[in-house]
Amino acid sequence: MQSRRRHAAAAVLSVTALLAFICVQAGLVAFPLRDTRSRSLLVPPRWLPLGLRAVRAGTATPAGAGTEAVLLPGWEVIVLLRRPDAASAPADENVQNATCVFRGGASSPARALGPLPATGRHAYTCIMPEPARAHRHDAPLVLFPASTVGNAGDGASGRSPEMLKWSDRIVYESIVIVGGDVLVFAKGVNRRKKVNRAAADIRCLYYRGDAGNAVASLPATTSAQQVFRCPPPPATTPVDLELRVTLAVVGEQPIPSLATYDPPRRRDSPPMSSHVTESTPSGKRLICACTMVRDVAKFLREWVVYHAAVGVDRFYVYDNGSEDDLVDQVRHLTSDGFEVFTMSWPWPKTLEAALSHSAAVHRDSCEWMVFIDVDEFLFSPHWVHSENPTKSMLHSITTVGEDIGQVSMWCADFGPSGQTAHPKEGVTQGYTCRRQIMERRKSLVRLGAVDRSLTNSVHYFLLQPGFRSKWNTRVRVNHYKYQAWDEFKVKFRRRASTYTVDWTNKKNPRSNDRTPGLGFEAVEPAGWPHRFCEVNDTLLRDVTRRWYGLGFGNKLGRRRIIGTTPGSSYNV
Numbered sequence: 168m169q170s171r172r173r174h175a176a177a178a179v180l181s182v183t184a185l186l187a188f189i190c191v192q193a194g195l196v197a198f199p200l201r202d203t204r205s206r207s208l209l210v211p212p213r214w215l216p217l218g219l220r221a222v223r224a225g226t227a228t229p230a231g232a233g234t235e236a237v238l239l240p241g242w243e244v245i246v247l248l249r250r251p252d253a254a255s256a257p258a259d260e261n262v263q264n265a266t267c268v269f270r271g272g273a274s275s276p277a278r279a280l281g282p283l284p285a286t287g288r289h290a291y292t293c294i295m296p297e298p299a300r301a302h303r304h305d306a307p308l309v310l311f312p313a314s315t316v317g318n319a320g321d322g323a324s325g326r327s328p329e330m331l332k333w334s335d336r337i338v339y340e341s342i343v344i345v346g347g348d349v350l351v352f353a354k355g356v357n358r359r360k361k362v363n364r365a366a367a368d369i370r371c372l373y374y375r376g377d378a379g380n381a382v383a384s385l386p387a388t389t390s391a392q393q394v395f396r397c398p399p400p401p402a403t404t405p406v407d408l409e410l411r412v413t414l415a416v417v418g419e420q421p422i423p424s425l426a427t428y429d430p431p432r433r434r435d436s437p438p439m440s441s442h443v444t445e446s447t448p449s450g451k452r453l454i455c456a457c458t459m460v461r462d463v464a465k466f467l468r469e470w471v472v473y474h475a476a477v478g479v480d481r482f483y484v485y486d487n488g489s490e491d492d493l494v495d496q497v498r499h500l501t502s503d504g505f506e507v508f509t510m511s512w513p514w515p516k517t518l519e520a521a522l523s524h525s526a527a528v529h530r531d532s533c534e535w536m537v538f539i540d541v542d543e544f545l546f547s548p549h550w551v552h553s554e555n556p557t558k559s560m561l562h563s564i565t566t567v568g569e570d571i572g573q574v575s576m577w578c579a580d581f582g583p584s585g586q587t588a589h590p591k592e593g594v595t596q597g598y599t600c601r602r603q604i605m606e607r608r609k610s611l612v613r614l615g616a617v618d619r620s621l622t623n624s625v626h627y628f629l630l631q632p633g634f635r636s637k638w639n640t641r642v643r644v645n646h647y648k649y650q651a652w653d654e655f656k657v658k659f660r661r662r663a664s665t666y667t668v669d670w671t672n673k674k675n676p677r678s679n680d681r682t683p684g685l686g687f688e689a690v691e692p693a694g695w696p697h698r699f700c701e702v703n704d705t706l707l708r709d710v711t712r713r714w715y716g717l718g719f720g721n722k723l724g725r726r727r728i729i730g731t732t733p734g735s736s737y738n739v
Contacts, residue, residue, distance in 0.1 A: 236306035238330050240333065242295040244293050267308070268307055270307075273299040278292050285427075331423050344530075350524070352514075353395060356393070356422070364416065369395060370417075371395070386398075391620035392623075394520055394621050410427060452533050455481040455529060455533035458483075459484075462490055468499070480506065482507045483529060544645045545561060573610045576638075581699070596712070600699075601700070619631070651696070
């Protein structure tokens with residue numbers, strides 16, 4: 168009896184093994200994900216068919232559906248419309264007047280975030296209403312005035328695409344850069360600061376969204392922070408239909424993805440929004456500035472006007488979901504002759520990735536780029552005796568040897584200086600008392616010297632072999648860091664850096680990013696207006712008043728300066 172049982176068990180195992188083998192072989196035929204340049208396949212073949220089905224179920228837009236969505240902390244939802252075309256793009260008058268409709272019919276206002284940089288897909292954000300939170304896996308519809316919640320009908324209650332979660336791993340963006348490489352931006356792969364998975368352990372997967380037709384699996388060439396460099400799909404791959412891209416770590420399922428492969432020839436909209444075109448007559452700029460902003464539009468004019476006068480030729484502004492009048496501020500600046508480009512970048516806590524994106528995408532547009540916030544101003548005390556600002560002031564910093572890839576400068580941190588509200592004349596005019604010790608550093612980076620991995624710490628970039636950094640002690644960064652409390656407390660909402668703990672989180676209480684004397688809640692400490700005041704420093708205030716008059720950042724002044732567009736000038 169026991170012998171018959173052993174034979175029966177062996178037979179069952181043999182049949183099971185045979186069926187498993189047949190399934191694997193069938194999967195490999197259906198999904199031939201092999202490296203086009205090598206026979207080796209780092210991702211175990213046995214799970215690739217299942218993995219791609221998981222990607223397809225979680226991220227592909229079903230036929231006829233128009234949206235994809237990701238759920239952020241605080242029940243905030245980012246919704247992406249399908250690729251814009253004449254039939255699907257919302258009319259200009261309707262872009263700002265939209266509604267998110269969730270399963271069951273609950274709705275909330277949808278705020279336009281603008282087109283995303285690579286694809287031009289329109290992005291919206293809305294808050295998920297409480298009645299809809301039981302169905303938090305379902306993506307909402309975005310309706311415009313031409314339609315109504317009432318006629319959404321089955322769409323609001325029927326089957327919707329699955330909504331991704333920002334708390335999980337996710338591929339959120341991609342861009343094709345000069346030379347053909349594809350940068351893929353993914354959250355959750357490299358979770359710890361300065362600890363990156365080997366590129367050899369990561370595959371770049373290209374596939375068709377609706378049909379689940381896998382096109383290629385190629386090894387990533389770099390892996391750092393949230394940025395992964397991938398080879399493009401084979402040149403024979405047709406791109407007339409949407410081609411998706413994602414990543415897969417060896418031994419793990421492919422990562423759910425919002426990203427698509429969009430070579431420049433097929434893009435339907437420019438990557439940046441501005442009234443000044445990228446193809447200016449004089450070509451490549453010597454110095455550009457890049458910043459990421461959220462609800463700081465009132466600081467922008469002062470920052471742009473000042474830096475344009477002392478040598479910055481072009482400005483790139485990554486909008487991290489602003490709700491203020493940033494669009495109007497940029498429109499006024501560009502109409503005044505300044506080259507200011509805005510780009511929608513709604514992803515939370517992805518500052519390093521945004522800076523990497525800028526360094527790669529604008530390499531052929533700018534020789535040097537400075538990465539600073541709108542409360543940071545490049546300044547040299549040696550300029551105080553100059554009667555007028557000149558572009559040579561910053562241009563002289565770049566007069567260095569060809570092996571210098573980065574010029575670093577110290578930061579002077581200014582305190583509230585007795586202010587209890589935002590100074591109407593501007594930050595350079597209202598904040599005049601600072602700490603004595605210089606802090607951290609910011610850098611002017613030669614974009615052609617940046618390492619292929621695009622690794623950065625916000626303050627500086629990793630350079631290619633053969634390049635080195637150099638300190639410039641004649642120029643510093645005036646950082647108006649500790650402002651009036653009503654302005655400063657917004658920092659408690661969310662820190663921008665990927666690897667910096669939010670201030671409401673009790674982890675890393677001794678981090679250099681935290682402010683001395685503050686707790687974990689946005690409660691104004693006693694004596695805040697007079698804190699961080701050790702040196703009375705009015706140098707920049709005094710020189711800008713002499714150059715422009717009072718209030719140059721809000722058009723109260725009367726002097727005329729040169730804009731960044733050739734031949735332009737305007738009154739400040």
